[in-house]
Each structure stands twice: as structure tokens, then as C-alpha cells.
Amino acid sequence: QVQLVESGGGLVQTGGSLTLSCTIQNLNLDYWSIGWFRQAPGKGREGVSCISRADGNTYYADFVKGRFTIIKDKSKNTVYLQMNNLQPTDPATYYCGTSFRPLGPMGERYEWYNRFEYDRWGPGTQVTVSS
Secondary structure, three states: OOEEEEEOOEEEEOOOOEEEEEEEEOOOHHHOEEEEEEEOOOOOOEEEEEEOOOOOOEEEOHHHOOOEEEEEEHHHOEEEEEEOOOOOOOOEEEEEEEEOOOOEOOOOOOEOOOHHHOOEEOOOEEEEEEO
16 A cells, blocks of 8 residues: 655754655655645645656745755655745644646646645654744
């Protein structure tokens, strides 16, 4: 069965960095887009970043551009989310998800930011930011 496991969450100070990992079992990443979403207490699940199976194009939410980087390592079947300059607005549970669609930017047929385009999710890893 396909299994997604996130890791790397923890507690950091404002301005600090973390790298999250999403390791995916029994799935060929050549045919799947991978997204990172987050959900803070009392809020819905929102898109953070995505690496598409459409030529490996990457996408970022405006609130993380310039701070976060998504990286895929096919040899390890792992997708990383490198997070720098973490802010008090970033604490949340972070989830990775898979999509069979060739996800693209907002306004195109398959929008990466739409959580309903994703087929599977991991259990999440928690990120906390202290002042």
C-alpha cells in the first residue's frame, strides 16, 4: 500500500529554520505531483508548496515565497520542504499529499493550491515557532 510519512517538525525561534521530509512508500514519483499543505488550529488546510509531475515545475504560496524551498530526491523517494526565516504565522501541522494530476498554477486546469486535487495525505508533522 502507498504510505506517506512526514518528519522534521519541531520547535524553533522566530527567524529559525527547519527542513521537513515526506517519505513515500510504494509509489513512483515520476507520475505523481507532491504538495505541502499546512493547517493551524481553527483554520482550514492551505497550500504551501508543490512540485508537479509536469516537468517538475514548482509552486509556492505568496506567504512563503523567498523563504521556503521544495526539493525532490527520487533516489530516496522523499520530498523536502526547506523552511527559512520562520515567523509567528507559520506554526501549524504540515502535511504532504500526492496528486496524479499534472498540477499547475492558479487559473489552469489542475490547480496545485486546491486541496481536493490530492489523492492521499500523510499524518502530518507539527511546527511550532517561539518568540
